[in-house]
Amino acid sequence: MSDNLRPSILIVDDISANRIALKRLLKNMDTDLIEADSGQEALCKALVLKRLSLILLDVQMPEMDGYETAEFLREEKLTRHIPIIFVTAVHRDKSHILKGYTSGAIDYITKPIEPEILVAKVSLLLELWRLRFGLEQEIRVRNELEVRNRFLAEHDVLTSLPNRRHLFRKIETAISVANRKNNLFALLFIDLDGFKSVNDTFGQKCGDKVLITIGERFSKLIRKSDTVARIGGDEFVILFTDIFDAGLLTNRIDQVLIAAKKKIVMQQNIVNLSACIGIIVYPDKNDDAEKLLYFAEVAMGKSKEAGKNTFKFFSEEMDAAAHKRAKVERLLNYAIINNELSIHFQPLIDLKTSLPVGAEVLLRWTNPELGSISPEYFIPIAESTGLIYEIGEWVIEQSISRFEEICKLSFFDQSINFRIAINASAMQFRNNDLYRSLQCAIDDGRIKPQQIEIEITEGLLLDDTDEVRKQLQSISDLGVSLSVDDFGTGYSSLSYLKRCPIGTVKIDRSFISGIPETKEDKILVRTIIAMAHGLEYEVIAEGVETKQQLDYLKTEGCEIVQGFYISKPIPFDQFKIWLSEHLS
16 A cells, blocks of 8 residues: 555553554554553654554553543544544443543453454444545645646746736726725836847747746835736736825836846846836726726837837826936936035024024025926935935035035124024934934034034924934934924824924924914914923924014014025025125
């Protein structure tokens, strides 16, 4: 008999001679005979033995008798269905028989054992076991075959990626989720450039390996909720779910293009490919899975017409926006090298003295090809690409250098507690680069810590991680002041403010624009000022555009203001002139 069908019998008896006698009687049976000399050993072996078909269990054993052993065996999931025959010298009265059956036995054999009876009973149980085991094996094989068939029905045989059928099901689910959550998802239809020549030059076997490699690369770019599918030939589709900003989708598209373009080494051969991608973002045009995929394929065709290693959106407006973003991202990489970045200064005025006490530094970018680009547009791109770290360091260096120039001006009064306020991205608090830049400038004597203020957003307060708290505290420990910009527009609460070592809050311009005419804005501004003063924070109001607004803020106890009524943000040379006029 095959080892896979060879059953085991566990013989349990505390007397060695009894075990030997039972093994001798059963030696001609096609089975493995295993011994145990106690109930404890029987339990241990029963849990690990393969193909255990029967237990011959002595009733009278020290410490743990047969009845107790049988009860434990019935409690275990792995052994509860294994037949137990009691082997006993105890007189079989009614109470013993009942106890044996309630313990889990299916039969009794009394000592001295009659060989014919033992062999007959064991043979019958072994035959039943073989029938059951064979049936279980057949069921297992059929189940595995069904699972395999279901997998093949919904997956590509070569790459094991989902196929078109599986993809449609995923798209339908994504439509349902997007409708419920009111969010977006994107379909990327990808066609490999130059794949036909791979098969022609290196053969189909090499081509298959290339497709498997590309599929693996694409799979590394997605989250668990996303899907990569191969729908035929050299065509792949990626479903990106939960897209919260269609503009930022271009980053993920670029990753796909890079993955496709990375060279593939096959033995002595090097394969260079690229990809053309068509994209459709839902909700757009249709809510039918098949039509959405068709629209993405149409966009891919337009991409191929434009050349290799390109992408196109099905929506013309979205395609234009995405390509503009990609262009801005590309040119932003060279903005510092090409001296296209600059900083402007917007003065801060003390309402008690009407004198300037500092300026907010504001980043500007002017590109020969694009013209002037709004910070609200290019800074999120810098954050998503990681350029914000390099740009942020540049802003710190430029700001401190300009401050050094201000301090050398003949009309500048060194006794003025003048400061520069520099905006910092939330991403700059994910490492200590910002801290190191400030520390170096302070240690070198280029600027005093009280002459720098770092402006953070309310959103950073919600990023209540150990890393962020550590960076904020480290900067504060340098003596550098921290202020919360655009206060009142985000989600910060008093509990977040108390945990953050800030010294200033800036009231957002959206509240200032309504005063003194709008009653609600007046109440909000008054409340923010009172709350800030209660927490011993300084208050700056931004966006002041009229004398009436300035007078109201002065009445309410606001310390500092900035806005077009005082001055718009101006280049450094103009700011020096402005300072000379207002400090003379």
